[in-house]
Amino acid sequence: MKVLEGKKIAILTEDGFEETELTSPKAALEEAGAIVHIVSPKAGKVKAWKDGNWSIELPVDVQLEDADCDDYDGIVIPGGVINPDLMRRNDDCVEFAQHFLSAGKMVASICHGPQLLIETKILEGRKMTSFHSIRTDLENAGVDWVDREVVNENGLITSRSPEDLEAFNEKIIEELLEEKHESAF
Numbered sequence: 001m002k003v004l005e006g007k008k009i010a011i012l013t014e015d016g017f018e019e020t021e022l023t024s025p026k027a028a029l030e031e032a033g034a035i036v037h038i039v040s041p042k043a044g045k046v047k048a049w050k051d052g053n054w055s056i057e058l059p060v061d062v063q064l065e066d067a068d069c070d071d072y073d074g075i076v077i078p079g080g081v082i083n084p085d086l087m088r089r090n091d092d093c094v095e096f097a098q099h100f101l102s103a104g105k106m107v108a109s110i111c112h113g114p115q116l117l118i119e120t121k122i123l124e125g126r127k128m129t130s131f132h133s134i135r136t137d138l139e140n141a142g143v144d145w146v147d148r149e150v151v152n153e154n155g156l157i158t159s160r161s162p163e164d165l166e167a168f169n170e171k172i173i174e175e176l177l178e179e180k181h182e183s184a185f
Contacts, residue, residue, distance in 0.1 A: 010037055016080050074175075080112060088116045097116055108172045110161070
């Protein structure tokens, strides 16, 4: 069923994303009819991480410098340890994510992905979850951290780990079917 036909989603990533945290949401969104672009500061391809080793390479659909936030209905930020750390040090990645938060568009981030969102400096007072090792980082950014498989607060969707992907994907699709939220920032 193509319930998301006409919706366009950016998956913002760098090398070192957790393979299933990109491929699972991408497949679920495409199956629901959305157009999904892998957006990256890198040209060509990005490389996944799986089970402690480098894994598949996926083509970059739009290089970040050419991406227009206004073209997308939402953003997905996969985790992994390497990917979010590279992106949080890249001002263009931070600004891209910040645009979605500020515009009240859907932002979905899993595992270590919220590390990028910390750099936007606009998470204070929000309820979120993540992989447990970055709980303190999120709390220091003013987040009310909770241990749940998925948390959705006004279009900001977060999950803890690959084990939560089914609930994460369902919540993304559900959120995209709703109208845009007013920015809470």
